[in-house]
Amino acid sequence: TEIADDSDDDINDVEVPGVVIKTDEHQNIDINLNNIRQKT
Secondary structure, eight states, rough: HHHHHHHHHHHHHHHHHHHHHHHHHHHHHHHHHHHHHOOO
């Protein structure tokens, strides 16, 4: 059970930063869309 728990922890560690990066990318996309809308 300890080995399984360790693997689960590793998976969680990988997933969390991935989500953060995705949210940052989405925010940048939203900002770019807003800038384009303001220019037009």
